[in-house]
Amino acid sequence: xxxxxxxxxxxxxxxxxxxxxxxxxxxxxxxxxxxxxxxxxxxxxxxxxxxxxxxxxxxxxxxxxxxxxxxxxxxxxxxxxxxxxxxxxxxxxxxxxxxxxxxxxxxxxxxxxxxxxxxxxxxxxxxxxxxxxxxxxxxxxxxxxxxxxxxxxxxxxxx
Numbered sequence: 001x002x003x004x005x006x007x008x009x010x011x012x013x014x015x016x017x018x019x020x021x022x023x024x025x026x027x028x029x030x031x032x033x034x035x036x037x038x039x040x041x042x043x044x045x046x047x048x049x050x051x052x053x054x055x056x057x058x059x060x061x062x063x064x065x066x067x068x069x070x071x072x073x074x075x076x077x078x079x080x081x082x083x084x085x086x087x088x089x090x091x092x093x094x095x096x097x098x099x100x101x102x103x104x105x106x107x108x109x110x111x112x113x114x115x116x117x118x119x120x121x122x123x124x125x126x127x128x129x130x131x132x133x134x135x136x137x138x139x140x141x142x143x144x145x146x147x148x149x150x151x152x153x154x155x156x157x158x159x
Contacts, residue, residue: 039090054100077117078122
């Protein structure tokens with residue numbers, strides 16, 4: 001017999017009824033066993049209030065990761081770039097904000113275009129790049145017109 005998982009609304013209602021000390025214990029226990037849970041909790045506690053600094057730090061990490069990629073063969077470069085993309089996706093998921101998504105994906109695409117490997121030669125990298133352009137466009141459509149115009153100029157640069 002499998003353990004039945006409660007829906008989000010059931011869990012939310014149950015969490016509301018718990019005393020503060022028990023809630024803190026549950027959060028710490030949750031963060032203890034899963035690295036992503038700990039990272040998300042760290043973002044919510046320490047980074048969420050300063051999104052601009054969060055974006056700046058993630059951009060620096062993207063640049064650092066691109067600099068450490070092994071470009072000796074297209075295979076290694078592809079694997080390294082995919083690793084960077086997974087990292088960027090994780091940070092975008094933590095934030096959940098469209099502006100953060102657009103900024104980080106544009107920065108990722110700029111780094112990909114400027115790296116030592118020709119991404120257009122690899123079908124995998126070309127598809128990855130094209131998917132990011134589509135994702136940027138979709139996210140931009142949900143932004144305010146003024147922000148959209150700013151990002152459209154940046155998008156034109158990478159196209």
